[in-house]
Amino acid sequence: MILAVLAGFIAAFLLAFLGKFFKGRLSVLLGLLPLSIFNYFLYFFPYITEGKQLTFSYNWIPSLGINLDFRLDGLSMLFVMLITGIGALVFFYASAYLQGHKYLDRFYAYLSLFMGSMLGLVLADNILLIFVFWELTSVSSFFLIGFNNDNAESRKSALMAFAITGCGGFFLLASFVLIGSTADTYSIDSMRLATDLLKAEPGKYLTILVFLFIGAFSKSAQFPFHFWLPGAMKAPTPISAYLHSATMVKAGVYLLARFTPILGNHIYWNTTLACVGGFTMIYAAFHSIFRKDMKSILAYSTISALGICVFLLGLGTSHAMVALAAFLLVHGLYKAGLFLITGIVDHETGTRDIDKLGGLRKWFPLVAVAGLLAALSNAGVPLTFGFIGKDLIYEATLHMFGNLSYVLTGLAVLTNIFLLYAGFNTGIKPFIGAIPENLAKVSHHETLSPLLWLPPLLLGGTGIFFGVLPYIPDTLLISHAARSIYGTGIDAPLKIWHGFNLTLMLSAGTLVAGLLLFLRFQPKAMSAATEYWSHKISPHGLTEWIGVQTRLLAYNYTRIMQNGYLRTYVLTIAVFLTVLIGYRFFTTVDLRVNTSNFTDIRLFEFVSFAIMVIAIMMAVLTNSRLTAIVSISIIGYTICLIFVYYGAPDLAMTQFTIDTLTVVLFVLVLFRLPQYLNEANWKIKIRDGFISLTFGTLISLITLQALISPANKQISRFYADNAYLLAKGKNVVNVILVDFRGADTMVEIMVLTIAALGVYSLLKLNAKPTDKD
Amino acid sequence: MQSTILKTATNYLLPLLLMFSIFILLRGHYESGGGFVGGLIASIAFVLHSFAYGLESTKVLLKFPPLRFIPVGLLISFSAGIMPMFLGKPFMTGLWAENKLPVLGLVGSALLFDIGVFIVVIGVTLTILFTISESVSSE
Numbered sequence: 001m002i003l004a005v006l007a008g009f010i011a012a013f014l015l016a017f018l019g020k021f022f023k024g025r026l027s028v029l030l031g032l033l034p035l036s037i038f039n040y041f042l043y044f045f046p047y048i049t050e051g052k053q054l055t056f057s058y059n060w061i062p063s064l065g066i067n068l069d070f071r072l073d074g075l076s077m078l079f080v081m082l083i084t085g086i087g088a089l090v091f092f093y094a095s096a097y098l099q100g101h102k103y104l105d106r107f108y109a110y111l112s113l114f115m116g117s118m119l120g121l122v123l124a125d126n127i128l129l130i131f132v133f134w135e136l137t138s139v140s141s142f143f144l145i146g147f148n149n150d151n152a153e154s155r156k157s158a159l160m161a162f163a164i165t166g167c168g169g170f171f172l173l174a175s176f177v178l179i180g181s182t183a184d185t186y187s188i189d190s191m192r193l194a195t196d197l198l199k200a201e202p203g204k205y206l207t208i209l210v211f212l213f214i215g216a217f218s219k220s221a222q223f224p225f226h227f228w229l230p231g232a233m234k235a236p237t238p239i240s241a242y243l244h245s246a247t248m249v250k251a252g253v254y255l256l257a258r259f260t261p262i263l264g265n266h267i268y269w270n271t272t273l274a275c276v277g278g279f280t281m282i283y284a285a286f287h288s289i290f291r292k293d294m295k296s297i298l299a300y301s302t303i304s305a306l307g308i309c310v311f312l313l314g315l316g317t318s319h320a321m322v323a324l325a326a327f328l329l330v331h332g333l334y335k336a337g338l339f340l341i342t343g344i345v346d347h348e349t350g351t352r353d354i355d356k357l358g359g360l361r362k363w364f365p366l367v368a369v370a371g372l373l374a375a376l377s378n379a380g381v382p383l384t385f386g387f388i389g390k391d392l393i394y395e396a397t398l399h400m401f402g403n404l405s406y407v408l409t410g411l412a413v414l415t416n417i418f419l420l421y422a423g424f425n426t427g428i429k430p431f432i433g434a435i436p437e438n439l440a441k442v443s444h445h446e447t448l449s450p451l452l453w454l455p456p457l458l459l460g461g462t463g464i465f466f467g468v469l470p471y472i473p474d475t476l477l478i479s480h481a482a483r484s485i486y487g488t489g490i491d492a493p494l495k496i497w498h499g500f501n502l503t504l505m506l507s508a509g510t511l512v513a514g515l516l517l518f519l520r521f522q523p524k525a526m527s528a529a530t531e532y533w534s535h536k537i538s539p540h541g542l543t544e545w546i547g548v549q550t551r552l553l554a555y556n557y558t559r560i561m562q563n564g565y566l567r568t569y570v571l572t573i574a575v576f577l578t579v580l581i582g583y584r585f586f587t588t589v590d591l592r593v594n595t596s597n598f599t600d601i602r603l604f605e606f607v608s609f610a611i612m613v614i615a616i617m618m619a620v621l622t623n624s625r626l627t628a629i630v631s632i633s634i635i636g637y638t639i640c641l642i643f644v645y646y647g648a649p650d651l652a653m654t655q656f657t658i659d660t661l662t663v664v665l666f667v668l669v670l671f672r673l674p675q676y677l678n679e680a681n682w683k684i685k686i687r688d689g690f691i692s693l694t695f696g697t698l699i700s701l702i703t704l705q706a707l708i709s710p711a712n713k714q715i716s717r718f719y720a721d722n723a724y725l726l727a728k729g730k731n732v733v734n735v736i737l738v739d740f741r742g743a744d745t746m747v748e749i750m751v752l753t754i755a756a757l758g759v760y761s762l763l764k765l766n767a768k769p770t771d772k773d
Numbered sequence: 774m775q776s777t778i779l780k781t782a783t784n785y786l787l788p789l790l791l792m793f794s795i796f797i798l799l800r801g802h803y804e805s806g807g808g809f810v811g812g813l814i815a816s817i818a819f820v821l822h823s824f825a826y827g828l829e830s831t832k833v834l835l836k837f838p839p840l841r842f843i844p845v846g847l848l849i850s851f852s853a854g855i856m857p858m859f860l861g862k863p864f865m866t867g868l869w870a871e872n873k874l875p876v877l878g879l880v881g882s883a884l885l886f887d888i889g890v891f892i893v894v895i896g897v898t899l900t901i902l903f904t905i906s907e908s909v910s911s912e
Contacts, residue, residue: 649805653797657813661898664820668906728881729802737807738883738890745886746850749893753843756897760840763908 001056001070004037005123008116012109019105028451030108031091034115038084041077048077048480055125055189069125071189074480078325079122079247079254081477082332086246087115089455093340094238096451097347107147111242114140118247122254126186127176130255134172134219137248138165144243145235157231160543164228168218172255175211178204179263191262199266209268212259213276220252220306223280227540230299237343240295245302245335250328253309257324261487264316274314278411281307285418289521294342294352294426298335301422304415305331312396315408318486319399323392325481326494329473330377330389330463337374337459338426341367344452345430349439354425359435366453368431373460375427377467379420379514380507385466385473387507388494390416394503413510420514421521470494571688574695582698585705592708605645612638625670633663650733776825783825790818798891799884808887812894819899828906839903842896850889853882 011033015022022030047054053073060068072080091111098104117136124130139162146158180186182204183194191198199205216222221229232244243249256273263269281304288300305327312324344367345360346352361368373384380390393416397408466473474494561572612635619631636659643652719732719740729735737745794815801807823831832838857868868882 650807650810653805653810654813657810657817660817661813661820661902665902665905668902668909729883731801731803731805731807733805734801734807734887735883737809738802738886742854742883742886745890746854749847749850749890752893752897753847756840756843756900759901760904763904 001072001123002058002068004040005070005120006116007033007037008112008114008119011112012116015105015109015112019109022108023102023104024100025095027095027104027108028092030112031088031095033112034084034087034091037115037119038081038088041072041080041084044072044077045476048072048074049475051480051483053484066126066128066186068129069187070120070123071125072123073484074477074482075254075257075325075484076122078328078477078481079250080119082250082329083115083118083122083247086242086332086336086459089336089340089458090238090242092451093241093343093455094236096449097238097343098236103147107144107236110140110143110147111239114144114243114248118251121251125188127180127188127191128186130188131169131173131176134215134251134255135166135169137251138162138169138219141165141232141243141248144239145232147236147239148234151234154234157228157234160547161228161232163547164218164225164543168215168225171211171218172215175208175215178208178211182208188258188262195262198263205263205266206268209263209272212255212263213272216252216255217276217310218252219255220249220310221280221303222252222276222307222310223283224539226280226284226303227538227543229303230296233295233299237295237339237346240298241336241339241343245298245339246332249302249306250309250332253306253313253324253328256310256313257485260313260316260321260485264313270314270316272314273310273316274408277307277310277312277314278408279307280304281311281415282411282418283307285415285422288422289418289425289517291422292353292355294345294354294430295339297354297422297426298338298342301419302335304419305335308393308412308415311412312393313485315396315400317396317399318482319392320396321482321486322478322494323389323396324485325478326385326392326473327389328481329466329477330386333459333463333466334374334377334386334423337370337456337463338378338423340452340456340459341371341374342426344448344456347452348448351439354429356436356439357430358433358439359431361431362435364431364448364453366457367448370453370456370460371427371431373463374456375423377460377463378423378427379511380416381511382507383464383467385463385470387467388470390507390510391503392494394506398502409506413506413513416510417514417517420510421517424514424518571691574691578691578695578698581702582694585698585702589705592705605642608638608641608645626667629663629666629670633659636662650731779825783822787818787822790821791815794818794891798887801887802883808890809894811887812891813898815891815895816898816902819895820902823903823906828903828910832903835899839896839899842892843900846889846892846894846896848889849892850886853886853889856882856885 011030044054053071056070056072058068060066091108094107094111095104098107101107114137117133117140120133121130121137124133142158142162145161146155148154176186179191179198182198183191184197185191185194198208214225218225229244229249233240235244260269284300284303284307288297288304291297291300308327309324309331312320312327342352344364345357348363349357349360351357377384377386380386393412394409397412398405400408471494478494562569615631615634615638619628619635622628622631636655640652640656640659643649643655719736723729723732723735729739794811797806797814798808798811799806801811819831819835822834860868
């Protein structure tokens, strides 16, 4: 099991080294990875159909309660099938689609990484583990959207998608931590028993919900976070098919479904989901009919489909859960198919504008068949699986109580009419009619590689197969997935024929209305001004505005705080510390100075002190930089003396050598330093003097205060007592450094290394550009 | 800056300082000292040499560029850290030889770790100082 989940990561890692072997035709072989995982999971079907769930546990960080716990139930199985099944097709397809691309190996590495993360996400039982995989899907999605990294639009879209889903991830983490601490467990399985505990405090429950929803909605592109998804279509089409329609965007739906038995069945939960999902599905479906770019149409219809999923979760009835499970499968099949077809059209003709396309059935008859199948399934024509999916949705809305059911059903019908239009526009329109003149000149392959046309045809064929024999997907996947979400078994087998009832009438009505729309409706383009303003006040425009402002703020902040002058840094640090510590010190600490413990001042102490004061005066008053440096080193050496008096020979030795080296360093760079500032105007002198005095006074006060506070000797006593017993050393300081806190020292020498590398690279490797100046 | 006095003194001081730095390194576990201070003292010895004879001759004396010392030291320290893991003990557990050796006394993985620190410190200090001094003199 763990191997199946981690296979994607291992493959991605290996591709980093072996990538060059898979750049050419051999890349087809990589498709065997998802295919074999798919086959591996087929083996578990007997357990799932018996209604069991399988648990696999591996130790990871037991001390933190995070284990690699994986659980396979009906819902996970449905997603695993989608991920690996569609994944295998996309892997094969991409090998032909991106043939000869210079970064093909990278592409497969990202894709494997994504597949692994997605599998982990739907199989993990520990919510912290879910979070880790959740973030990994965002990261791999970022790489994949920005795959054409020489395109500025592509990079921008990748950043946007990452910013939105990343922000959502933060909220999700907050929600998970709250859930975990309230339920006192991080395992989803045991959380089912804590559902009352989670709902006990309305305030807390609401906070959990809000955070969870923001996380899930941002990932699943629900309004108002939907806008990153059309942008994500900048990715190569196989990616859009895989990540942004069939799998990743459904992660949010998966999460909500997963938490339905735990947090669901509450008015807050159901109302929010139904409202947000309902609005998203109608809003995005309406948008989709105005689009001309095939991918853009598909992006909006995907958002709408995700809205339907969330909406069904919000309804919360047993019918809705069956409808959801079926719709997830239906949508995965036809939407991935439509995307792959769009990819072929784009690949061969160089355009995705539906107004410029037509008659392609003459060139690619098999692709036309696949497009027809996908569009019919999307439309919900009888004998396709989409018909059953749509029926179930209407069943679910009709089974709601009272007048609400009419409103919801109307909403669902309207959405489906728009979606039908969108599906016909992408799956059928490019293939019918005559080939436009401009298009006829475009050179194209006479015969397509089967790697291109077979995957969408398979997807379309599966849609018909499931539609004709609905009990197969039902008994294998749908009913078990629905049970996982709903909690108890549901007795509602999928059927092709329900008799003449309202549902059938609605389905027929949807088909007719959609067809009429497709034949009659020609959307007009928006005027430039409307487009400008609608973008400006849309969530998309607002987010871009926030992004620009953030960058401006960062720029100004850096310009002021990090201007490259050492004196400004020192000044900033001193002022900041003085204000911060001073505030805390004077507001909370009862200031007392107890002189009774002080010993008499001995002569050598007085002499050292006198030397130090003289050296300080010299450093401040001198006009020569060399004198200032020497004076400062005198202060350093005198401090060494004080360490020696008070029994810290290790410290004294280190301070002494460091001081020596500092002086050497100063002398080396002496001639390159800017003009000595002591001559500068008196205002700066007074300012610096004031800040130094305040800072010094504050430190002295803190030291005096620290003297009278009772010190906790427990730790130092432990080290003193155990240095010889445990570490066989007598020098406690050194024993701490190399033994007790050896790992710290290890990190510290790494820090030193980084400092040395920094100096070296700044001065050595950067020397050439400065030479030119 | 070429001074005969400095050169002659360096001829005696360099080996003395290096021996002293090793002495400081080895006694660290029982008396004041340790790899960090030892490394600094050794660096000072080389800096002194570079003052007396010039940077180029110090580089010849060192045979390897100081940057090369750093990974060696890190590797030694790290291997001292993971050694106990081969015996099934946690990372950085102290291991000790059964019997005392002449002169050195009891030897353990902590000493190996300290030697690594010693080498890293020499590498870091000399890299920084030499790089800066070269970039200054090149202009």
